[in-house]
Amino acid sequence: MINIVYMATPEISVKSLEELNNNKEINVSAVVTQPDRQKGRGNKLTPPPVKVFALENNIPCFQTEKISKDEELKNKLKELNPDFFVTFAFGQILSQEVLDIPKIATVNLHASLLPKYRGANPIQRCLYNGDKKTGITTMLTVLALDAGDICETCEINITDNMNDIELKEIISEKSPALLCSTLKGLYNKTLTPKKQEEEFVTFAAKFSKADGLIDWNRTAIEIHNQIRSMVDFPCAYTFFNNKMFKIIESKVINEHVDCECSKILSVSKDGIKVAAKNGCVLITKVKPESKGAMNAFDFANGAKIKPDMKFGEEICIKEV
Numbered sequence: 001m002i003n004i005v006y007m008a009t010p011e012i013s014v015k016s017l018e019e020l021n022n023n024k025e026i027n028v029s030a031v032v033t034q035p036d037r038q039k040g041r042g043n044k045l046t047p048p049p050v051k052v053f054a055l056e057n058n059i060p061c062f063q064t065e066k067i068s069k070d071e072e073l074k075n076k077l078k079e080l081n082p083d084f085f086v087t088f089a090f091g092q093i094l095s096q097e098v099l100d101i102p103k104i105a106t107v108n109l110h111a112s113l114l115p116k117y118r119g120a121n122p123i124q125r126c127l128y129n130g131d132k133k134t135g136i137t138t139m140l141t142v143l144a145l146d147a148g149d150i151c152e153t154c155e156i157n158i159t160d161n162m163n164d165i166e167l168k169e170i171i172s173e174k175s176p177a178l179l180c181s182t183l184k185g186l187y188n189k190t191l192t193p194k195k196q197e198e199e200f201v202t203f204a205a206k207f208s209k210a211d212g213l214i215d216w217n218r219t220a221i222e223i224h225n226q227i228r229s230m231v232d233f234p235c236a237y238t239f240f241n242n243k244m245f246k247i248i249e250s251k252v253i254n255e256h257v258d259c260e261c262s263k264i265l266s267v268s269k270d271g272i273k274v275a276a277k278n279g280c281v282l283i284t285k286v287k288p289e290s291k292g293a294m295n296a297f298d299f300a301n302g303a304k305i306k307p308d309m310k311f312g313e314e315i316c317i318k319e320v
Helices: 011-022 049-056 071-080 122-128 164-187 220-229 296-303
Strands: 002-008 026-033 037-039 044-046 061-063 084-088 105-110 133-140 150-157 236-240 243-253 264-268 271-276 279-288
Touching: 002 011, 002 071, 002 164, 011 026, 011 049, 011 084, 011 164, 026 049, 026 071, 049 061, 084 164, 105 164, 122 133, 122 164, 122 220, 133 164, 150 164, 220 236, 220 243, 220 279, 243 271, 243 296, 264 296, 271 296, 279 296
Parallel strands: 002 026, 002 084, 026 061, 084 105
Antiparallel strands: 037 044, 105 133, 133 150, 236 243, 243 279, 264 271, 271 279
16 A cells, blocks of 8 residues: 655645545555644634644644754654655645655645746746646656656646636646556556656746736736736736725727727626727626625726726726
8 A cells, every 4th residue: 555644735735635545545644734824804723724634534634834844743754654745735845854754755746737837826827827728747856946857747728717716626626636646656666757848947936916916008818817817816906096906807808999008998787898908808806995706897886987987006086
């Protein structure tokens, strides 16, 4: 039986843990995850999703701020004598001492088709850049960032209006089978990892809140890609009457408009149509400050948004 320790933290990695735990050829001897964090408006201390699953399924669970400095945990992991460490959105860098603990290797699941989009934000960056295809990759972990040999890949097609939350769910669904296949292939020595092609390496940096500000002078497709890539965080936003509101759903309308970018062209039950470079953006769902998500038409009615007005960071528009 293949003996593993699973290292992960967020919701996207829970289905893989479930599949590995249910596989009769694999033994999940322990889970390692991040400490509980304060979340929500009440700052309630909340356990990571993989910890919740581990406790519900009687899997030993260890939490650590920094595994490379946690001598007690490292000794416990050595006692488990695992064949593999499996990491999936763990959120910590493993030292060489930690990588040397498993008998065979540390296998990481990365949410891109490596060597494209190494780094912390591959899911959102491929949407932001308007890619038509992405995927998941299992790789052997080395000290360099996402630079290890590739084990297996699975391609995922990206539709025009797919957002980051939807893509995360697809990745969550497809990851378990790839991880199981990789572990069995490496264990049985029927899988030979391949070097990454360094000339095709790109990196995917995290978004900051400032990245969410919409520049209406960009093309309609660029703005739409910005919106759909940031629904989870930080969320694309603009201003009306000096009040910020987030945009969480949009569509591209490919029609020529001869007017200033950011100008509101129409307000209807379909949404708020806004002029951009080389087309229009139809805003269909928004989240105003201190309010929940709502359709754009209701928001426009409440905010008294009318055609010929404009959106923008420093624009203050008053009704005449």
